[in-house]
Amino acid sequence: MKKIIITGGAGFIGSHVVRRFVNTYPDYQIINLDKLTYAGNLMNLKDIEQQANYRFVKGDIVDAAFIDELFASEQPDAIIHLAAESHVDRSISNPTEFVMTNVLGTVNLLNAARKYWAGQYADKRFYHVSTDEVYGALAMDSGMFTETTSYDPHSPYSASKASSDHFVRAYHDTYGIDAVISNCSNNYGSHHFPEKLIPLAIHNIKNNKSIPVYGKGENIRDWLWVEDHARAIDVIFHQAKAGSTYNIGGHNEWKNIDLIYLLCQIMDRKLGRAAGESAKLITYVTDRAGHDLRYAIDASKLKNELGWEPSLQFEEGLEKTVDWYLSNEEWLNEVTSGHYQAYYQEQYAKR
Ligand code: NAD
Ligand code: DAU
Numbered sequence: 124m125k126k127i128i129i130t131g132g133a134g135f136i137g138s139h140v141v142r143r144f145v146n147t148y149p150d151y152q153i154i155n156l157d158k159l160t161y162a163g164n165l166m167n168l169k170d171i172e173q174q175a176n177y178r179f180v181k182g183d184i185v186d187a188a189f190i191d192e193l194f195a196s197e198q199p200d201a202i203i204h205l206a207a208e209s210h211v212d213r214s215i216s217n218p219t220e221f222v223m224t225n226v227l228g229t230v231n232l233l234n235a236a237r238k239y240w241a242g243q244y245a246d247k248r249f250y251h252v253s254t255d256e257v258y259g260a261l262a263m264d265s266g267m268f269t270e271t272t273s274y275d276p277h278s279p280y281s282a283s284k285a286s287s288d289h290f291v292r293a294y295h296d297t298y299g300i301d302a303v304i305s306n307c308s309n310n311y312g313s314h315h316f317p318e319k320l321i322p323l324a325i326h327n328i329k330n331n332k333s334i335p336v337y338g339k340g341e342n343i344r345d346w347l348w349v350e351d352h353a354r355a356i357d358v359i360f361h362q363a364k365a366g367s368t369y370n371i372g373g374h375n376e377w378k379n380i381d382l383i384y385l386l387c388q389i390m391d392r393k394l395g396r397a398a399g400e401s402a403k404l405i406t407y408v409t410d411r412a413g414h415d416l417r418y419a420i421d422a423s424k425l426k427n428e429l430g431w432e433p434s435l436q437f438e439e440g441l442e443k444t445v446d447w448y449l450s451n452e453e454w455l456n457e458v459t460s461g462h463y464q465a466y467y468q469e470q471y472a473k474r
């Protein structure tokens with residue numbers, strides 16, 4: 124029986140990873156460790172929270188003493204580390220928070236792993252979930268990121284993720300910790316916090332609010348269905364060699380403005396609006412500072428070595444995503460009003 128601590132399991136991708144592991148591996152004990160920041164929401168896990176192999180622990184990875192105690196009491200076999208500050212725009216207005224959680228929080232987990240797993244690294248695993256943004260930006264038509272592309276982060280967010288990747292590799296190389304890293308492209312799907320482009324646009328279109336498009340909308344992102352990311356993490360966690368890195372991506376590049384027009388078309392159809400109605404909400408706004416032009420992932424190593432491929436076409440995935448948001452109004456209302464935070468803070472204050 125494996126005991127796995129999944130950090131950041133109340134967030135967007137983390138909740139899909141927790142759900143997948145809880146449902147797929149009834150013999151594993153899954154502990155979801157999350158601080159429940161604005162981005163963490165236990166409503167994301169309502170469907171599995173009663174399962175016998177799942178537990179939630181509220182805690183902050185920046186608190187080294189807490190992390191040390193957690194390792195001492197739980198004796199985990201593995202960490203799948205997703206907890207992070209994840210929004211680029213927030214990193215521009217408050218970089219220090221990103222250093223604390225993404226860099227120091229990761230180092231705290233590595234220190235606990237080093238201490239409690241000493242002498243048994245071969246039976247343990249530290250899986251760090253990272254991003255393609257560490258590689259910087261590509262020109263419009265020039266290649267893709269591979270696992271050997273040099274790091275060149277531009278935003279405080281990507282600099283903090285690059286730094287945490289370096290620490291994970293350093294702990295593997297220096298102390299022999301069994302560590303693996305994956306760098307994934309932009310995810311989309313259910314439970315995505317509506318500060319990110321796709322859920323923000325869905326929310327605004329639904330409510331007849333403007334859709335803010337940064338700059339000329341020409342930046343390109345490579346979109347992956349979040350459940351395909353969770354499946355890739357499962358495959359890499361179980362099959363990758365210690366010290367290895369895998370890129371994960373959808374081979375699915377979209378200019379922001381083209382994506383927004385597609386979304387507007389889908390929303391017009393779903394909401395019974397005249398064709399072109401939602402697109403009237405598109406509003407060009409000041410560009411993001413240091414806005415990376417293009418991301419594109421070469422995920423051939425993952426396909427060739429471990430047999431993983433994306434399962435969904437983007438148009439189908441986007442349609443499913445819109446359906447999820449339209450039929451989960453309560454989730455969207457709670458999240459946009461911040462009610463969930465007050466509710467869960469109160470629940471934990473009572474304990
Ligand atoms: P998210 O912002 O939705 O969720 C982050 C979670 O981490 C939240 O539940 C939050 O409460 C928790 N958290 C934050 N600070 C914490 C702390 N100090 N201690 C404990 N928990 C804390 O993020 P996401 O989009 O699900 O991303 C998850 C991970 O995947 C991140 O590491 C991110 O860098 C990486 N990633 C994201 C994407 C993407 O497209 N969203 C793509 C590639 C990689
Ligand atoms: O590439 C992986 C990364 O993808 C992850 O590591 C990050 O955690 C995740 O947030 C995401 O980063 P992006 O900055 O690419 O995602 P975001 O949804 O914020 O923006 C997507 C694109 O849309 C980007 O080019 C900026 C643009 N944008 C974004 C918002 C929020 C807009 O034009 N308008 C907006 O309102």
